[in-house]
Amino acid sequence: MKPEEIGILIVDDEASVRDSLYQWFKDDGYRVDTAADAVSALKKLQENPWDIILLDIKMPGMDGIELQKRIKQIDKNIVTIIITAYAAVDTAIQALKDGAFDYVTKPIDPDDLSRLIRNAIEKRRLVTENIQLRQQIEDLLLPDEVVGESPPIKKVMEMVNTVAKTDSTVMILGESGTGKELIARAIHSRSSRRYFPIITINCGAYPEGLLESELFGHEKGAFTGAMYRRRGKLEMADKGTLFLDEIGNISEKMQMDLLRVIETKSFTRLGGDKTIDVDFRVISATNKDLEKAIKEGSFREDLYYRLNVFSIQLPPLRERRADIPLLARYFLSKYAQSMNKSVADFSPQAMEMFTGYDWPGNIREVRNVVERAMVVAQGPQIQVGDISFPFPPPATPSGGESLEEVEKDQIRKILNQTNGNIAQAAEILKISRLTIYNKIEKYHLKR
């Protein structure tokens, strides 16, 4: 920070002190101003920002201690230095307790004053830098957006915001691809643990022995191949969040071990005897019916209740259809950016295909379908022909069984395929163009 960027306000009822300090700091090139009492100091605080305020303790009216409290209410990051004519340790201690950076007794040794100001500026710089870095981290920590405006997803986000402020364990339930990890990250990034890591472990992805070593870590020589000591995910999650995905897939022994760790917040590495204390919040997720698993005896009831203090049920996409266009366009803009393609939207027919589809793979499937469509798309819009579903819609029309419904669905499907080309559709359907126009009119179909 250049001296002219630093503002120093001197508050003292003695004119000679104000003047000499003013001159002293002016010589250093700082932006300086003075105030003879608390009232004019508060006024100057409203007029300009100040980095450092030198405050006389003993002033008529509001004293320095009281003024400091007011200053800290306005901006708790302003560095205050108390000037006192007496070596009154008790008032100085009070001022320090109230947040003063330091105190000096009059008259001040020039060298002490220079050092004090240098240190105060350094503190101010660190505080400012800290605020900026926190903001940068906040920006980086923001997970992928939770996209959606439908009532079910809004309710989920309300629950996320409520539970994020607490330290409760959370269980996220929902079909595969509904965004369970995204919700876990949303909770973590809104919690007080956000400056520490969120460690994800997919419990379904490891055979039992490996999951144990992955979670607890191991000492050198704990088992064949353990050539070095390794920290486990539990240690890595210290002060942060441990996200256990697919919790329904862990073995009974692992369930027991996990329960003990969650209860005691301590564990030992495999092959080790030193107890390691950890502090983390557990968020788990599953697409299994754990209550059924409990009844069947494959999941421990006590662990279930430990993990499920607060549960969030994510709706499948078919129950929040209103969000499909939003999600499709969200992924389209993401991929357009990453693939550097100028595809701006979906054709109306393509979007109709999206909204008419059931999305058994939920949001993950939307993402994959959009990604694939973006790869093959040529024009400024994604067309029907660019889209292919991993789980094609059933051949039987979804609209209903009556002849009229079957006819309506078939005409809509063919119109989608031909991008609304009536002549082509008429040829495929083996009917006249006039008949198609009549049917479109009758069934209120879009071309």
Add this chain to the structure above:
Amino acid sequence: MSYIYIVPIELEDHSYLETLERFVSHTFHLRTKRKEFKINLRDAFDPNRVQYNSSLILRQLIMKPPGDAEKILGVLDVDLFIPILTFVFGEAQLKGIGAAVSTHRLHNRFYGLPEDREATTDRLLKEAVHELGHTFGLIHCSQTKCVMNSSTYAENIDQKSAELCPLCQKNIKVEKSDPVNRGFPFSWWGKKR
């Protein structure tokens, strides 16, 4: 033509002044004139602190500046202070006309060491240029070797040079000066003294 007035104030030893005048003139490209002013030091004396208030001395020094005075530098050998600080080596008006400097704390004997006349002269030249630099609008410089670097104890003064760094030379504000030799470059920067 305007001058930098060098004003000895109840100074016992005037022998430093000739070197001081030459050096100041050379640094600021202005001629100097030595003259005694009527200054009452007793008015600036603080019996509790047994020191002299430099601000009050400065006030007397600039009360009636001669018409040809560009700057006025008072030179003393008494212990100076400003109310908030325990002592000062000197004081100046930023972008003003007056400055004062004292040899009192520049002598080795003040610190219980054998007197070193050369060291005292060096320190006096540096502090005089430093205080006059303030009157020319210069603020403290972060260059450790620049004479405008802030010194809060004698060893600080010894560590810096007697010269203005190029940036401070550039920043000097002379409003109505009459340089002795406009063609003379500020070329002493970097030389060891």
